[in-house]
Amino acid sequence: MTAISTTRQTLWWLRLGLVAGSLLVLGTALATFLGVRASIAEVRERTAPAVLEVSLAKEALVHAHDAAVRAFEHGQAKLTGPSEQYEDEIALASQQLAQVAEHNAAGEQGSQTLRLIEGLLPAYNGFIGRADAHFRQEGGGPLAASDLLSAADLLTAPDNGILARLDTLEAAQRAALDVQLDANWLDPAITVLWALPLVVLLGTLAWTQRFLARRFRRTVNTALLAATAACVLLGTATALLLGIQSGARDSAAVLARTVDARSATTTAVADRTRWTLTQVLAAQCGPGGVVACGDTVAAFAAATPVPPTVPAQPPPEVDEAALLGPGLTEPGWSGVLGYGIPVLAAGIGVLAVGGLQPRLDEYRFRTRRAS
Numbered sequence: 001m002t003a004i005s006t007t008r009q010t011l012w013w014l015r016l017g018l019v020a021g022s023l024l025v026l027g028t029a030l031a032t033f034l035g036v037r038a039s040i041a042e043v044r045e046r047t048a049p050a051v052l053e054v055s056l057a058k059e060a061l062v063h064a065h066d067a068a069v070r071a072f073e074h075g076q077a078k079l080t081g082p083s084e085q086y087e088d089e090i091a092l093a094s095q096q097l098a099q100v101a102e103h104n105a106a107g108e109q110g111s112q113t114l115r116l117i118e119g120l121l122p123a124y125n126g127f128i129g130r131a132d133a134h135f136r137q138e139g140g141g142p143l144a145a146s147d148l149l150s151a152a153d154l155l156t157a158p159d160n161g162i163l164a165r166l167d168t169l170e171a172a173q174r175a176a177l178d179v180q181l182d183a184n185w186l187d188p189a190i191t192v193l194w195a196l197p198l199v200v201l202l203g204t205l206a207w208t209q210r211f212l213a214r215r216f217r218r219t220v221n222t223a224l225l226a227a228t229a230a231c232v233l234l235g236t237a238t239a240l241l242l243g244i245q246s247g248a249r250d251s252a253a254v255l256a257r258t259v260d261a262r263s264a265t266t267t268a269v270a271d272r273t274r275w276t277l278t279q280v281l282a283a284q285c286g287p288g289g290v291v292a293c294g295d296t297v298a299a300f301a302a303a304t305p306v307p308p309t310v311p312a313q314p315p316p317e318v319d320e321a322a323l324l325g326p327g328l329t330e331p332g333w334s335g336v337l338g339y340g341i342p343v344l345a346a347g348i349g350v351l352a353v354g355g356l357q358p359r360l361d362e363y364r365f366r367t368r369r370a371s
Contacts, residue, residue, distance in 0.1 A: 004079070004087040007153050007161075007178055007215060008360065009043070010211070011359050011360050012360065013131075014204070014208050014211070014356060015352065015353060015356045015357075015360070016140060016183065016357070017360060018201070018204060018205065018208065018227075018348075019347070019349045019352060019353060020202040020347070020351035021033060021197065021200060021204055021348075022201065022345050022348040022352065023344050023348035024197045024201075025194070025197050025198050025201050025231070025234065025291045025348070025351065026341065026342060026345030028197050028198075028344070029194045029198070029238045029341045029345065030341050030342065030345075030348040031193070031194075031252065031333075031339060032185065032190060032193055032194045032241060033238065033241060033337060033341055034192075034338075035184070035190070036185045036186065036241050036244055036245065036337075037330065038185070039180060039184060039185040039186045039248075040186070040244060040248055040328060041187075041330070042105075042180060043177065043180055043248055043252070043328055044324060044329070045182070046103045046105050046330035047103070047105040047173065047177045047178060047180055048252065048255055048324050048328065049099070049103045049324065050099075050100055050103040050104055050105050050106075050173045050176075050317065051094045051173045051174050051177055051256075052169065052224060052255065052258075052261060053097075053099045053100045053103065053325070054096075054169050054170040054173055055170060055259045055262055055263060056096045056098050056168060056262075056318065057093045057096035057097050057100065057166060058091075058163055058166040058167070058170070058263070058266060059083070059265075059306070060089045060090070060091070060093035060096060060270050061090075061093045061155065061162065061166075062163070062266045062270050062273070063089045063269065064085075064086050064088075064090045064093065064155075065151070065152070065155055065270075065273055065274050066090030066267070066269055066270075066272070066273040067082065067083045067085040067086040067089060067278075068082035068083065068086045068128050068151075069148070069276050069277050069280060070142070070272050070276060071083040071086065071120065072131070072135060072280045072284075073276055073279060073283075074282050075141070078100070079236050080316065082129075082132055084211045090121075093121070094121065097117065097118055098120075099113060100115055100169070100173075101323070104235070105173055105176040105180075106169070106172035106176050107176075109175075110169060110172045110173065111284070113168055113169045114169060115167055115268065117162055117166060117169070118167060119167050120154060121162065121164050121352060122198075123154060124151055124155055124162065125156050126367065127147045127149070127150045127151035127154065128148075128151050130143075130147045131143075131144045131145075131147035131148045131151065132144075132167050134147060138319055140313070141284035141285060142284065142285055142293050143298055144284050145254050145281045145284040145285050145293045145294065146294075146297070147281070148188065148277060148280065148281065148284075149277075149281065149296065149300055150295055152274070152277055152300075154300060156270065158272070159258030163270070164253075165168070170259075177252060178249055178252075178295070181248060181249050182250055186248055186249075188242070189336050190245075194238050195235070195238075198231065198234065198238070199237045199330055202228065202231050202232070202235075204228055205228045205231060205352070206228070208224060208355075208356070209220075209221055209224050209225070209228075209350075215287060215360065218291070221355045222287065222355070223351045223352070223354040223355030224351065224352065224356075225356040226347075226351050227348045227351035227355065229342050230347045230348050230351065231344075232340065233344060233350055234340075234344040234345060234348070237337055237340055237341070237343065237344070238337075240331075240333070240337065244330075244331065244334075246273060247327035247328070248328055249327075250327045251324065251327030251328050253326075254327075255324065257306075258318075262318075268307070270277050270305045271305070274304050274307075275306060275307045277304075277311070278300070278301040278304045280292065281297050281300070282301065285297065291341075320363055334358055
């Protein structure tokens with residue numbers, strides 16, 4: 001009687017444990033799937049584009065400044081102003097900054113930096129416009145030089161210039177991207193959340209089958225064997241999320257290399273523009289050269305190194321979809337996985353109950369006979 005009661009109690013606890021384990025596996029696997037899916041969408045639709053857009057805004061501003069300076073260098077400004085390219089690049093920079101505002105992942109600090117940059121751009125445009133007006137006037141060369149230098153300082157000042165603030169904004173967006181890739185649902189350590197309950201459930205299923213084989217001398221319990229197969233299949237399917245996590249990190253690395261390469265080109269253009277500007281300032285200041293325009297202009301010219309003789313090559317157009325797509329696009333099978341996890345987990349619980357219920361019924365029958 002005691003042996004019957006103990007075996008029946010063990011069977012009851014095993015059934016409860018397997019059902020609870022299948023529910024736990026369902027919760028952890030589904031939570032991981034939904035969390036990874038949401039995190040990938042956040043990176044794809046917000047954070048990664050913000051990183052690229054800040055870089056492109058900086059690039060557009062540098063090319064706009066270069067176009068304006070070259071227009072003054074060749075005297076084109078007297079006919080067409082700072083040039084059509086300048087206007088186009090400024091418009092592109094404003095467009096990119098508007099997109100950064102939409103995608104900003106750096107929180108309030110990023111928003112404040114962005115608002116400051118957007119507030120400085122009209123001042124920069126104003127200096128270029130006044131330089132153009134003075135350039136057209138007879139004897140307005142020194143004033144044009146002063147305005148051009150003010151525009152350059154506002155754009156390129158190392159600590160608080162527009163480009164420096166864009167660097168700060170880009171660093172904040174990249175930091176936000178790194179946090180998303182290395183923490184929460186995209187952290188490889190999140191595997192423990194779903195893998196550990198799955199391993200425990202597999203172990204419980206194996207122990208249950210061994211217990212039944214010893215107690216009832218039946219080698220195979222078909223229902224529990226099917227539950228084990230479903231558990232393995234569920235683990236294999238959920239493990240596919242590791243590939244999504246890895247793909248996201250690979251895409252982020254490609255994005256970082258692309259941004260760094262374009263930033264290097266942008267820096268080369270800025271250095272070349274600074275040198276060109278010293279030539280424009282010298283021409284506008286008259287026979288005395290930059291000294292005739294005062295100490296500030298002279299100091300600027302003296303601090304400007306000669307750039308490399310090889311001109312900076314313009315970077316190719318960015319295909320944002322191709323750059324951000326491969327590792328951040330949700331795989332087509334993810335929808336199937338979203339349905340498959342609940343079905344498999346529910347199947348494990350049903351099969352576990354179905355495999356143990358006949359043995360419980362058998363011991364219930366034995367208990368009634370013994371009484």
